[in-house]
Amino acid sequence: MKIEGISRFSFPTNVVFGPGAIKELPGILGELGVEKPFIVTDPGFKGTDSFKSIVSVLEASGVSYSVYTDVNPNPHDTDVEKGAGEYRKDGCDGVVAVGGGSPMDAAKALAVLAGQGGVVADYDAQKSDVRPISGPVPPIVTVPTTSGTGSEVGKCSVITSTSQGRKIFMCSPHMMATYAVLDPQLVVTLPAHLTAFTGMDALTHNIESLTAPIFHPMCDAIAVKGIELAVEYLEEAVKNPSSIQARGYMMISAMMGAVAFQKDLGTAHSMSHALSAVFGLQHGLANAVCLPVVMNYNKEVSKKEYALVARAFGIDIFKMDELEAAEKAIAEVAALNKRIGIPSSLKEAGVTEDKLREVADKAYLDPCHMTNSRPCTKEDLYDLLVQAYKGEY
Numbered sequence: 487m488k489i490e491g492i493s494r495f496s497f498p499t500n501v502v503f504g505p506g507a508i509k510e511l512p513g514i515l516g517e518l519g520v521e522k523p524f525i526v527t528d529p530g531f532k533g534t535d536s537f538k539s540i541v542s543v544l545e546a547s548g549v550s551y552s553v554y555t556d557v558n559p560n561p562h563d564t565d566v567e568k569g570a571g572e573y574r575k576d577g578c579d580g581v582v583a584v585g586g587g588s589p590m591d592a593a594k595a596l597a598v599l600a601g602q603g604g605v606v607a608d609y610d611a612q613k614s615d616v617r618p619i620s621g622p623v624p625p626i627v628t629v630p631t632t633s634g635t636g637s638e639v640g641k642c643s644v645i646t647s648t649s650q651g652r653k654i655f656m657c658s659p660h661m662m663a664t665y666a667v668l669d670p671q672l673v674v675t676l677p678a679h680l681t682a683f684t685g686m687d688a689l690t691h692n693i694e695s696l697t698a699p700i701f702h703p704m705c706d707a708i709a710v711k712g713i714e715l716a717v718e719y720l721e722e723a724v725k726n727p728s729s730i731q732a733r734g735y736m737m738i739s740a741m742m743g744a745v746a747f748q749k750d751l752g753t754a755h756s757m758s759h760a761l762s763a764v765f766g767l768q769h770g771l772a773n774a775v776c777l778p779v780v781m782n783y784n785k786e787v788s789k790k791e792y793a794l795v796a797r798a799f800g801i802d803i804f805k806m807d808e809l810e811a812a813e814k815a816i817a818e819v820a821a822l823n824k825r826i827g828i829p830s831s832l833k834e835a836g837v838t839e840d841k842l843r844e845v846a847d848k849a850y851l852d853p854c855h856m857t858n859s860r861p862c863t864k865e866d867l868y869d870l871l872v873q874a875y876k877g878e879y
C-alpha cells in the first residue's frame with residue numbers, strides 16, 4: 487500500500503502457547519492478582535473432558551472460581567447482563583473466557599459491564615452517543631477451544647440485541663485479554679466439520695484483512711503468515727484430529743487472523759453475518775462458501791495480495807502475471823473447501839433462494855464490506871449471494 491497519513495497500531499496480548507499450556511493458568515491468575523475468576527463458557531462445553539481438565543488445574547492450585555454457562559450460540563445482551571450481575575454477586579475479580587467465539591465475546595462484554603456498569607446497548611459502537619469503554623475493566627484471560635474466531639486476542643465482542651434483533655459491536659482496547667492461553671490439547675476433540683468451518687473462518691480473516699485497504703503493514707505480514715499456516719495445516723487438522731502440530735498451528739493461524747483483522751474485514755464477512763442472521767448458517771461455513779466468490783469479485787483490485795495466497799498454496803507465481811496468480815488462488819481456496827468437506831454452494835448448505843434479497847439488505851447494513859478492497863452496492867451483494875447460492879462465479 488502507498489504510505490499516506492498517520493496510522494496507529496499495537497499487538498499487546500500476552501500469549502502462552504503449547505500442549506499443556508493450560509497448566510500455566512493458576513500462575514497467570516496469580517500474576518494478575520485474580521483470586522476468584524469468573525469462568526464463562528457455553529453449556530455444551532461444561533460437560534467435556536477439556537473443561538474438566540481446566541477446572542482441575544485451578545482446583546489443584548486451590549483457586550476458587552465461579553462458572554457461568556448461560557451463553558447462547560450468538561450471545562445475547564441478556565446473557566451478558568445476567569452474567570455481569572452474577573460476577574458481582576459472586577465477588578469475582580477477573581474473567582476467564584473458555585470456548586469458541588460466543589463465550590469469548592460474552593465474557594469480554596461482561597467484563598466491561600462488571601467493571602463500568604450499564605447495559606450492552608450503552609456500548610453499541612454504531613451509536614452516535616456510545617458510552618466510552620475507558621475502564622476499569624477486570625483482567626481477562628482467554629482460553630480458546632476452537633481455532634477460528636480469534637476472539638481470544640480481539641478487542642471487540644459481537645452481541646445480539648434481543649430487543650432490536652440485530653448485532654451490537656462493542657470494541658475497545660480495554661476488552662483485550664491480558665493473556666491468551668492457547669493449548670492445542672484442548673482442541674483435539676473438536677469434530678471434523680467444526681474444525682473445517684472454524685478453520686475456514688480463520689483463513690477468511692487472514693485473506694480479508696490482507697486485502698482491506700487500510701495502512702497496517704504489521705497486520706499485512708501477520709495475515710500472510712496466517713494464510714500460510716492455514717493452507718499448510720487445516721486439511722491435516724480435519725483429517726488427523728489428534729495431530730498437535732496441525733491443531734497447534736491452526737490455533738496460531740486463527741490468532742494471527744484476528745490480530746490481522748484489527749485492520750478490518752471484507753464482503754465475505756458481511757454476507758456471512760447476514761446468512762447467519764437469516765438462515766442460522768454457521769459463521770465459518772458461510773465464510774467458506776462466500777470466500778471464493780468474493781475473491782473472484784475482488785481479483786482485479788486485490789491481485790497482488792491474492793498472488794501471495796497462491797504462493798502459500800505452493801503455486802509458482804513467478805511464471806505468471808498477478809491476475810493469473812489471483813485466479814489460481816481462488817481455485818485453490820475452492821479446492822481446499824472441497825477437500826475438507828465444505829459444500830460448494832449456499833444451496834448445498836441449505837440456503838433457499840427466496841430470501842437472498844433479505845440477506846443482501848442485511849449484508850449491506852453490515853459494516854465489514856465498507857473495508858472490502860472493491861466497493862459493493864446492495865445490488866453487488868445480491869449478485870454475489872446469487873453466485874454463492876449457485877456455486878457459480
Ligand SMILES: [Fe+2]
Pocket residue numbers: 635687691755769773
Ligand atoms: Fe469470522
